[in-house]
Amino acid sequence: MSTATTPTPEAGTARRSPRLGHAVGLSCRECGTSCGLGPHYACAACFGPLEVRYRLPRLSRSGIESGPPNMWRYAPLLPVPPDIAARPTTEPGYTRLVRADNLARALGMRRLWIKDDRGNPTHSFKDRVVAVALAAATELGFTVLACPSTGNLANAVAAAAARAGIRSVVLVPADLEPQKIILTGVYGGTLVTVDGSYDDVNRLASELAGEHEDWAFVNVNVRPFYAEGSKTLGFEIAEQLGWRLPDQVVVPIASGAQLVKVDKGFGELASLGLVPATPWRVFGAQASGCAPVSAAFAAGHDTVRPVRPETIAKSLAIGDPADGPYALDVVRRTGGVIADVGDREIVDSMRLLAATEGIFGETAGGVTLGVVRKLLAAGQLDPGAETVIINSGDGLKTLDAVTAAADGPPPIKPTLEAFTERYAGRTVS
Numbered sequence: 001m002s003t004a005t006t007p008t009p010e011a012g013t014a015r016r017s018p019r020l021g022h023a024v025g026l027s028c029r030e031c032g033t034s035c036g037l038g039p040h041y042a043c044a045a046c047f048g049p050l051e052v053r054y055r056l057p058r059l060s061r062s063g064i065e066s067g068p069p070n071m072w073r074y075a076p077l078l079p080v081p082p083d084i085a086a087r088p089t090t091e092p093g094y095t096r097l098v099r100a101d102n103l104a105r106a107l108g109m110r111r112l113w114i115k116d117d118r119g120n121p122t123h124s125f126k127d128r129v130v131a132v133a134l135a136a137a138t139e140l141g142f143t144v145l146a147c148p149s150t151g152n153l154a155n156a157v158a159a160a161a162a163r164a165g166i167r168s169v170v171l172v173p174a175d176l177e178p179q180k181i182i183l184t185g186v187y188g189g190t191l192v193t194v195d196g197s198y199d200d201v202n203r204l205a206s207e208l209a210g211e212h213e214d215w216a217f218v219n220v221n222v223r224p225f226y227a228e229g230s231k232t233l234g235f236e237i238a239e240q241l242g243w244r245l246p247d248q249v250v251v252p253i254a255s256g257a258q259l260v261k262v263d264k265g266f267g268e269l270a271s272l273g274l275v276p277a278t279p280w281r282v283f284g285a286q287a288s289g290c291a292p293v294s295a296a297f298a299a300g301h302d303t304v305r306p307v308r309p310e311t312i313a314k315s316l317a318i319g320d321p322a323d324g325p326y327a328l329d330v331v332r333r334t335g336g337v338i339a340d341v342g343d344r345e346i347v348d349s350m351r352l353l354a355a356t357e358g359i360f361g362e363t364a365g366g367v368t369l370g371v372v373r374k375l376l377a378a379g380q381l382d383p384g385a386e387t388v389i390i391n392s393g394d395g396l397k398t399l400d401a402v403t404a405a406a407d408g409p410p411p412i413k414p415t416l417e418a419f420t421e422r423y424a425g426r427t428v429s
Contacts, residue, residue, distance in 0.1 A: 018139040022057055023079035026050040026224055029326065037079070039140055039216070041223045049322065050224045052079045059272055061243055070094050071128055071232040077268060078232070079225045080135040089134070090156075090163050092127035093232050095119035097240040097388070102356040103369075107376060109383045113246070115237055115390045116359055122159045122183065124152035124315075124362075124393035125258065129229035130160045130218055136225035137216030144169060144215040148205035150198050150254065150315050151180030152393055157218060158187035169215065171201045171208075177314060179397045197309055199319050219255075227257045227323075234265025237388055238275050245275055247385035250283040250372050252364045252392055253293050253338065254316045256323030259284050262390075263330045282330050283381065284338035285371035287311035287363075291340035293324045298338075302328065312343045312401045313363040315393060337380045341370035347401055349373065353391070360395035368392075 018037045027034045030048030041050055057076050067073030071093025072085040081087070096116045104112035120127040130153065134145055145161040146169040147153050154170040161168035168189030172181065173196060185191050194201045202220075209217045218226045238245055245266050251259040263282050270277040286294045289311025296304045304324035309317035321327070331338050341349075350366035353359050361369075368389055375381035395402065412418040 018136070019081050020079040020136060020139060020225075021082060022054050022076060023052050024055050025053045027053050037140075039142070039221045041221055052224050052228055054079075056268065056272060059274065061239075061274060064239065064274075071131065071229070071236075074232055074235045077235070078132055078228055080132060081139055084135055087135070088163055088165070089131050090121040090127055090160050092120045092131050094236060097237060098357060098359065100357050100389075103353065106352065106356055107373065107383070109376070109387060111386045113237075113241075113386075113388045114353075114357060114359060115233060115388055116361075117233070117390065117392050118359070118361070118394040120156075122152070122155040123397065124156065125230070125233065125390075126152040126156035127160070128232050129153075129226045129257075130156040132229035133216065133218035133222050133226035134160050134164060137218070137222050138164070138166075140216070140222070142214055142216035142222075143167070144212070146170065146205070146208070146212075146215045146217045147219055148172075148198065148201040148217070150317055151176050151184075151397065152315050153219065154184040154191070155180060155187075158184045158189045158191075161189055162187045171205055173198055173201055173314075175314075177398055177400060179399060183397070197319065198317055199306070199309075202318075202320075223322075227261055230258045230261035231265035231268065233258070233390065234262040235269065237262075238266065238269050243275050245270070245278050245280045246388045247279075248281045248283065248336075248382065248387040250285060250368055250375075250381075250387065250389045252316055252368045252390065253284045253286050253321065253324075253327055254318045254364075255321045256284075256293060256327035258390075258392070260323050260326045260330055263334065280334060281336045281385075282334045283336040283371070283375065284327055284331055285368040286338065286340040287313040287316055287346060287367050288340045288342040289313070290317045290319055292319060293321060293327055294338045294340040296324065297328055297331065304328070311346075312398070313346055313367050314398075315362060315364045316367060337375055339371045339374055339378075339380075341367060341374055345370040345374070350395060350402055354395070359391060361391040362393035362395050362398040363401050364393055365391040365395070366401070 028043035028048045033045040070091040098114040100112045117125040171192045174193040290309035306320035346366035349369035
């Protein structure tokens with residue numbers, strides 16, 4: 001639980017009354033205390049985290065389907081202005097839900113789907129959460145978009161700020177994958193590399209949020225709005241399945257917010273009568289080199305003990321996950337499991353996903369598929385139940401993890417004889 005206080009505007013700094021759709025306020029996830037919509041992320045009574053409260057409107061499937069071909073088709077269920085679809089945004093969302101029959105056969109499963117978020121503007125699910133954070137931040141009067149990041153969020157913030165025509169400031173660990181650093185820098189803005197882990201970077205960002213009142217740190221002082229963007233993964237999965245919920249969904253865990261909000265999205269659709277209220281099970285996936293939530297689940301704990309990350313899955317390398325306890329709650333309530341896999345299993349699963357479905361997921365995708373394989377072997381995941389796996393990013397951002405797999409054979413001469421000599425009687429690979 002955070003012990004940080006909520007920063008307030010300096011005297012004379014005006015925040016206009018926000019127009020954030022059907023959001024009516026914020027409430028504490030621990031004690032239930034309510035407050036108005038604003039740049040608040042910690043409860044004034046108990047310092048617990050805040051989340052958005054709504055007065056949800058009546059919606060129809062046809063009304064949603066007639067909306068824009070991106071996440072703004074769900075705008076009435078998000079804390080964004082009513083005119084959000086007309087604003088200059090990166091328009092993320094509505095990525096492919098791929099029926100993975102080849103992978104299902106390889107795993108011995110009946111029906112398997114991959115929610116492939118590589119199709120977002122900066123090739124990860126982070127474009128979703130940043131789009132909501134930016135919309136809320138501009139309504140609240142902020143003029144700079146900022147974040148601490150393990151890479152994908154830095155890409156999304158820099159791109160979204162460029163599209164919106166505002167400044168960006170992003171902070172990342174200096175040992176981040178070079179592809180992610182390059183992709184952040186190409187959008188302009190201020191890029192700060194920090195000698196330390198993500199948790200060190202996050203602490204620095206929290207201090208900066210208190211010093212710069214016009215900076216919206218998407219995952220700090222506007223975090224309640226930011227986190228709501230992950231609900232759209234749940235909305236899309238249900239719509240793309242023909243307005244029904246899957247039996248099982250497997251989600252990678254970094255901060256834990258994505259897992260929690262996918263579950264929330266399913267619940268909101270059911271409460272609105274947009275999908276049948278069938279049960280679903282939520283499973284969480286971590287890398288063994290950074291598995292504090294998995295460890296807490298295995299030990300039966302309700303709290304998460306921070307760890308020092310050491311894994312190739314850098315996008316999941318958050319040693320002190322803010323939503324860890326809430327991820328535990330969701331998984332236990334729905335009857336799921338949280339597990340972890342090592343670096344070798346991560347790489348092997350990245351290659352399996354690519355070889356069976358033509359989907360090159362980043363290391364987080366390897367973590368998720370690796371945990372699916374582990375849970376199947378342990379009898380903890382039902383192979384006969386319809387299952388959705390979330391691939392949250394693009395493998396082109398984590399090339400170092402699979403460099404060895406890309407080493408080709410020695411070249412041959414450009415002649416039929418040379419080809420026949422090398423490959424006669426062999427399966428071409």
